[in-house]
Amino acid sequence: MLTASLAGELFAGAALLLFSVNIILTKVAAVRVKLDLGFLVSVSVNVLFAALLFLAQWVWRSDRVVWQSEGFAFFLLAGAFSTWLGRWFFLESVVQFGPSRASIFQITSPLFTALFAWTFLSEALRTLELAGMGMAMAGLLLVMTGASSAGLSGGKGRAGNSAAGGHGHSRLQQSALVLGLGSSIAYSLGNIFRGAAIRNWDEALLGALIGASAGLALHAAFSRDKKQLLGRLRNADRRGVLLFAISGVLTISAQTCLILSLKYIPVSVAALITLCTPLLVFPMSYLLLKNSEKITMATVLGGVLTLAGVALIVIL
Template structure:
């Protein structure tokens, strides 16, 4: 059944890539803080509708497992809240390019945690292909010389490096927690709902002035609102497919495939959207990612 897991991971990659292409225009129309909250709300609503539909058709097929529910909640806290918070913070302090480069360590943390906690032992060929994706992601995330300056364009302090690594660590551990949960209880859609609800609850309580929220939403750009809500649909779909993939393949392989967003986003941006030019390192990185993902799928 590994083919099913790899197919689900590929669908997750396509959905994450579509979201990456959407976020840039969405941020220009609506501030990230409010948009992020709308996206999380959309996560919960869409996941709830999917769960209702699933139960109308007979449910997940097995009774709830409380250990799995706790793991899904922990995964949501780590990914939907802590991972995104540290990720956003690192973008603000060191810029999106360097933050993206640090974020590629997410599969490494997932692989190590999966090995220790889930006994996910990767064959040597999978490690080689995974390393190719890892190197490719790092190359694709580098800022080209001559590009406009960005925050943190000088040397990166250990503090700011630590913030980015904490984000990658939170994502990696969160993915492992969700993978462990879906192996205890094969209910990836319910797991996505639990994780999204936890992320929304914590973010709403910690980062949002609930008294000003209704007026802020009403006064927001309507197109921006719709774009962020669509972003929520795309991300919950991607997360659900990623969680479901871990039922069939090791967590690290599912994560490596689903986070290989540059292999989709960069060609689309260059060829169809005309948004950016790419240099030799970026092109080499995309080819490495593509080769690594193909190798993981067919091996």
């Protein structure tokens, strides 16, 4: 029989898979279409696909939607932090530093999420859960360190091309720090708001639609070249636009799975499971993109340690 905890873990695992595929797809798509335009396409498809799913649910469901203002506000805030701010930070780091290095800063996300969940949702993790989280994060750090060391020459070359001297390299590091930690904190807050929303208002699809709509509205409001967007879209590489459209389907599906997981398991645990994207991104990046990132012994050992930490949490 499917227990509530197992259901939450399965939903979180589905979100992990979808997010991982999207990271690889974004790297490929960004070669063909600039990130700001691709982001607009992706978030627009978020809204359209979520609206389609909610319409299908509304047609087939036997009950009606009961409005809940607090839940609506939380879903709105979740979209502002995750769909807009967090995703922009993260996609920018994927394009500038590569899918693997962009994932390095996501290690801090469970720390922020656990802290915010304890502060705002009164969630407290047990000792074994904390131990499992520590093991998983240590494993992810080992995975990242091994991959970064293996691909170090490529990273140095890129930094050299971007900077004329030491000050330029310092600015690059600061940019990576801002993008990485900014994405981590924004996603953490987005998860907290999603957790609060779904526990007040059990409408996962509608919540995903609200969040995506908020993200699209914010992107449109802060876009610098609104008048040129349609022209750029018409002239953009069609395959790149299609890839970003697929990215929109993947991300809104992942967000919906994540929201559903938050009904059954702690926010910090769901965040940790979905954080394990490097375990899938590294082999996919190596096999599909044929890049310079090597699968080293440190990568393998880190993966084993991460899986052991997640298993410790799951079997409790």
